[in-house]
């Protein structure tokens with residue numbers, strides 16, 4: 001089967017990365033809309049048009065399902081895409097429910113883009129699951145730029161995190177929700193602010209499980225071993241075709257960039 005996965009940029013690689021761990025023997029097409037990144041600070045009508053472009057491209061590649069590996073795009077466009085296309089469309093939303101379920105008397109912090117925080121989808125979700133009003137929200141738009149420019153430890157990034165986290169009290173949180181797929185690249189740095197028992201939750205596994213269910217893909221035996229399936233560029237390419245806003249990724253330098261990002265994501269699984 002052919003599975004299309006798209007995001008405004010490289011955040012969606014974290015979803016693909018999870019898919020590598022869980023799904024064997026299928027073909028992936030990954031589309032990063034890097035000409036239009038970021039989505040999370042733009043108007044919903046503009047984002048909807050970008051999303052339609054990404055989906056149309058993937059449909060032309062003959063995909064059997066599309067994963068919107070972007071919370072922002074999902075909150076704005078998942079309903080329309082489902083109406084307009086005949087194949088399964090899998091969206092993402094911040095993993096607020098498991099975070100609230102995990103928490104006893106402490107709080108939950110959801111980080112996302114300004115658009116995701118503003119849209120009705122997240123508000124409805126919080127109203128539904130946050131019975132005791134324990135969820136706080138924090139916009140982190142700049143993290144998208146830091147991820148896109150592969151800045152994972154710069155002084156500017158650290159200063160930004162300090163400013164943002166000074167708006168909350170990290171010790172009050174038992175869960176930190178990655179409400180944007182780009183935020184998965186910085187888990188080691190969040191740990192410098194949050195106590196060791198604060199869990200970091202992303203929606204990637206839930207999304208991939210749902211995709212597998214939709215496509216009738218069985219769980220693999222020994223899947224839980226977390227074995228990494230790619231160790232070199234050629235293996236990575238064996239299962240996936242990568243596109244940046246419609247242009248195939250072929251140059252060695254670009255492939256090395258993707259490999260570095262996958263390695264970073266693998267590293268982040270420890271935090």
Ligand code: DGL
Pocket residue numbers: 007008009011012037038039040041069070071072073113116144179180181182
């Ligand atoms: N990665 C996207 C998300 O999950 C959005 C990043 C952006 O383009 O602003 O929300």
